Amino acid sequence: MTAPKKEPRLYWEDLSVGETRDLGSLSPTAEEIVAFASQWDPQPFxxxxxxxKDSVFGALCASGWHTCAMAMRLMVTNFLHETSSLGSPGLESLKWLKPVFPGDTLTLRHTITEKRVMGKRPDVGLVRTVWEMVNQRDEPVLRMEGYGMFRLRHPAQTA
Structure with a gap:
């Protein structure tokens, strides 16, 4: 499946340090948790x-990688699709803070903490972000810090 190509609404210049976005919510079912784990993280819990029940978690819980995949889905669907995103050079940190259980409602928050134009690529801006996923009790279950690359709208004027 190919996403239709459209002009981005947001470029690097439109993103501001300190800006926080709520990027939506998902609630994984037991069936989704088992299906993901069956393919990608087949641990008994x-x-x-x-x-x-006999694990440290006490009940069926989602793989941390499943939680990351759900966060990525919310990020792409509710933010990146409207931007000039060029991908990511990677994460600096990833922490699973609490288990995710079937029926939990997970909400993703995204905060921009730093931005700069890439030295060797004056048409590309780097944006440092913190992703925090919380459950329905507003308890953090996932925290990631990393970078995204975004095309500049007017590279010559910004560099």
Whole structure:
């Protein structure tokens, strides 16, 4: 499936340090948790509710990688699709802070902490961000810090 190409609404110049966005919510089901884990992280506490009772989590819970994938889905659907995003050079940190259980409602918040034009690529801006996913009790379950690359609208005027 190919996303239709459209002109971005937001470029690097439109993003501001300190800006926080709420990027929507998802609620994983037990079936989704087991399906993801079956393919990508087949540990007993992600696959079997009975086995999970004896784990440190006490119940079936989502893989941390599943939680990351859900955060990425919210980021792409509710932010990156409207931007001039050029991808990411990577993360500086990733922490799973609490387990995610079936039926939890997860909300993603995205905060811009730094931005600069890339030295060797004056048409590309680098944006440092913090992603925080919280559950329905506003408890953080995931925190990631990293960078995104965005095309500049007017490279010659900004560089």
């Amino acid at each position: 992600h696959l079997d509710p009975e086995a999970a």
